């Protein structure tokens with residue numbers, strides 16, 4: 001992983017080559033990625049999530065322009081070149097490619113009454129693996145919103161920024177995601193996870209004291225496709241299950257139910273697949289609340305057991321894992337010093353998150369890495385997560 005300090009010089013000289021030096025030294029912003037510890041596919045079901053922001057993320061060098069055009073460039077995707085767009089009335093375009101994420105944010109802010117007075121030249125660089133379930137999309141969306149808010153002095157509060165970034169992904173990009181990723185990226189706090197009630201957006205920070213363990217992220221390195229359609233399908237199945245339950249109980253969201261309440265009325269959902277999807281959403285929400293309680297009582301062992309149960313539910317009831325994620329989780333469960341392991345993020349590909357005793361990390365990486373490569377045909381990657389603050393200006 002390239003360290004950002006080594007990258008800064010390269011970013012600056014590339015920025016100057018592309019955009020010139022007239023604007024003086026560009027401002028530097030950073031935005032984290034996120035890893036969700038537990039509470040998966042609960043956010044859009046009105047449940048709880050427990051993510052944290054991580055030091056891997058996205059950086060941007062930013063200089064104002066005098067006209068109403070912006071030019072964006074990604075050092076991660078140099079072949080895409082400089083992407084230019086108007087600051088007013090921009091619409092989604094395949095030609096914008098990756099830049100639809102930040103452009104969507106400009107548009108959503110404009111629609112919310114925060115029209116930009118001028119454009120910017122922006123160079124992005126990310127050290128977060130793209131499409132790996134660590135929220136590279138939310139990272140760049142929130143980053144763009146924070147840049148505009150800060151540079152143009154809009155004075156929009158953080159939770160509003162988070163909502164606008166989510167709206168860009170929902171309405172401009174077309175991914176019907178919940179609020180978790182943008183919230184974690186925008187509201188993250190060093191060394192803390194966030195317990196967020198997605199029904200009310202009330203939240204609190206929970207200091208992560210892992211008792212000699214670390215959070216290890218393992219990337220399947222599977223390049224995924226069709227994730228958006230499968231994700232949107234799961235969401236629609238849960239909405240349909242909720243409608244069926246509302247005929248027998250006055251609830252607004254699946255996240256309102258205890259496991260026992262759900263079991264008592266589950267037969268009101270005629271479709272058996274939808275019934276399993278809803279069971280996951282309800283059980284996972286209650287599991288998340290129990291897990292946070294356990295962690296706050298220093299019971300990391302119980303927290304790990306609940307992570308494992310979360311994976312099983314995502315595998316069997318929600319069916320969003322797949323052979324690569326299942327192989328990683330099952331291998332992790334067999335290792336000494338692993339307290340818990342599960343898929344994290346939307347699923348299908350991407351990463352697992354594991355709680356591993358510090359002394360056991362080298363053996364964990366070797367054993368899981370070798371066995372995964374032997375079974376799947378290519379190696380996974382490992383990152384020990386450091387928990388970071390939310391998106392901000394650095395200089």
Ligand code: GLA
Pocket residue numbers: 039040041042043044177178179180181345346347
């Ligand atoms: C993706 C979405 C989130 C959330 C997770 C699953 O990361 O962007 O809103 O639904 O999947 O928990």
